[in-house]
Amino acid sequence: MINNLIWDFDGTLFDTYPAMVNAFVNGLNDMGIDDVGIDEHDIYVIMRQQSVGAALKKFSAYYGIKESKLAQLNAKYQTEQVKDAKPFAGANELLDYAIENGGGNYLLTHRDEQAKTLLDNFGMLSKFTGFVTSADKFPRKPQPDSLNWLKQEYQLANESTVMIGDRQLDIEAGNRANVSTALFDPDRTIVKTGSPDVRVTELSELKDFLVK
Known part of the structure; x- marks a missing residue:
């Protein structure tokens, strides 16, 4: 047993993943990336198949933005949004x-x-x-x-x-x-x-x- x-x-x-993906998108928005150019499902899949760190690395490179800043924003929004997870x-x-x-x-x-x-x-x-x-x-x-x-x-x-x-x-x-x-x-x-x-x-x- x-x-x-x-x-x-x-x-x-x-x-928690719906909130985590939403937090990630909010971080991208704050860095000037429009919702139209964001694939939320792709973000989710990379988080699940790899890690949040892998998603930060991939999408900061893809959009040409600073990874450390995206990580900071993502952490802030996650804390706010994950609190409602069940x-x-x-x-x-x-x-x-x-x-x-x-x-x-x-x-x-x-x-x-x-x-x-x-x-x-x-x-x-x-x-x-x-x-x-x-x-x-x-x-x-x-x-x-x-x-x-x-x-x-x-x-x-x-x-x-x-x-x-x-x-x-x-x-x-x-x-x-x-x-x-x-x-x-x-x-x-x-x-x-x-x-x-x-x-x-x-x-x-x-x-x-x-x-x-």
Whole structure:
């Protein structure tokens, strides 16, 4: 049985991508890029298949604008707009499953402390035992350092632990840390998956995998 769940936040626990894309577009607008020339779907796909950093690099080069300025604007608008994001269906049930079966939930996110605030807004924060956010200054995923720290700090056995995320880098981090991996890909956007142990389009589908 797998009862220790290590969660990514954006696009896994909470449906933040609509706000993230909108924030990115607002940043482009502030730098003089008109909506007509912006492909929001393309921005989303790069964020999911790669990272926000990759999107910043690609679109700043494409539009001939300063990447550091776009990053600054994007961060500002994200903080404002992500605060209204909601958890995905099935998230709470899996959090409860881990606790009820003698395990725990652990957050591993590149987002700052705002992730904890959002969890608290929905009564989910108390269901977590440990946290790694951007404030902890670990190397970013797919490097496994933060995941290995959680394993060591909370004495999580490889065979009872899973990394749950929505991107290839989450899966690669889990694989490098020798834990099970689950890819949550609700709209089947991910092409290069990182070879997860299970791939689902709804969080509720993970239950059968966890209880094996």
